[in-house]
Amino acid sequence: MKTSKNDVLELELSEIKAGQPAIGKDQVLYKVGRYDGVNWILEAGYPVQGRTFSDDEKMFDDVAYANGQKFDNAVIVRVDDSTPGNPDSYYVYNENWERVAPGTVTNAMKTVVIGPDKKPYLTDGHHTLNTFSQMKRGGFEDFKINLVVEANYSNLKDKNNNGSSMDEFWIEMANSGNAWLKVLKENEPGYRYLNGVEGEQDEYMVHSVDLDRFKGQLPEEMKPEAFRNDPYRAIMNFTRGIAWEAPEGTKADGLPFLEFYWAEEIQNAIGDGNSALDVHTEASPYNLSDLDSYVSAVQEISNWIINLEPDTIIGTSVFTAREMGQKTDIDEGKLNTLIDSGKTLEASSSDEKDAVSMCPVSENSATPGRNGTEEANATTGSRAFPDQTSSYCHPETM
Secondary structure (H helix, E strand, O other), rough: OOOOOOEEEEHHHHHOOOOEEEEHHHHHHHHHHHHHHHOOEEEOOEEOOOOOOOHHHHHHHHHHHOOOOOOOOOEEEEOOOOOOOOHHHEEEEEEOOOOOOOOOOOHHHHHHEOOOOEEEEOOOOOOHHHHEEEEEEOOOOOOEEEEEEEEEOOOOOOOOOOOOHHHHHHHHHHHHOOOOOEEEOOOOOEEEEOOOEEEEOOOOOOOEOOHHHHHOOOOOOOOOHHHHEEEEHHHHHHHEEOEOOOOOOOOOOOOOHHHHHHHHHHHHHHHHHHHHOOOOOOOOOOOOOOOOHHHHHHHHHHHHHHOOOOEEEOOOOOOOOOOEEEEOOOOHHHHHHHOOOOOOEOOOHHHOOOOOOOOOOOOOOOOOOOOOOOOOEEEEOOOOOOOOOOOOOEEEEE
């Protein structure tokens, strides 16, 4: 593959290879649930059965963002045959009503590295692409996404003369922050390097990769079932903005795999006796299939994060909790929003013809309007990404 750093490639999900063994599957399911079917109407605090509609506006927003098309105040126009996996089927305009092509906003895009086998390996965005492969209007075989080339190692030399430079490739990928070659231990706290990978224990640094033992350790396809599940990676996503923020202006600013380093430190705490943080062993006090229990786990881990000594080194990152984005207090508003699924929606967010708009919901509400195909052949959305403060109409539960 003849590409150079910063080139933009349009690839199908089926062409992209993984650079990590695990994802937080609950994070993927949460987003797929929002795209595919959201309960919009509550009665006595509970969702009405059958009242689930796809949040197509948010879906196209996120796809356009991943494709490098989203500026603040950008407008997406989708028509009857718009498909999120085909960037040519919908239209993105900036505030001057100029069409924005895929690959325009490259700093927001996911990246790949070209390996010695000429294949593109994903460095960042495994949760995003797994979501796109699973959502109702997505797919694995024919969903196209634009990605930025981080590096091209197609001509990497076989320094140890073992007949392949793929071992040198994975060493370079790990040590440059482009691959995470660790996995959560089964039924005990801690992370370990993948089979065949040897590295430092006090920092994330790979020394060697035995290709025979390493074979099959990474997923072959960008599908959740091909990945191992790491519940701590999902919970770190849910606690973002509540107990920690992406670091800005610190030594850890831009650090890859930041959530995994935090998850490593959670394992250290569990190993030191804090069983209240354990969500994966048989001794765990939580049932992550139960929403109330899941919320309790999120709350417990959030409290632990903010109460850490700020100079605590987080996992094998070599950076302190404060440098890694630790907040001093829990953001109760965002926590309650997460618990109550307090994002809100309106009928125009969905492309389903029976989507109901009931804004505001009260005893004196007007008759619901419907987003029928006769009334709406084209739908637009005009909000900045990511959406944390959209002024929609209805409580969302998942």
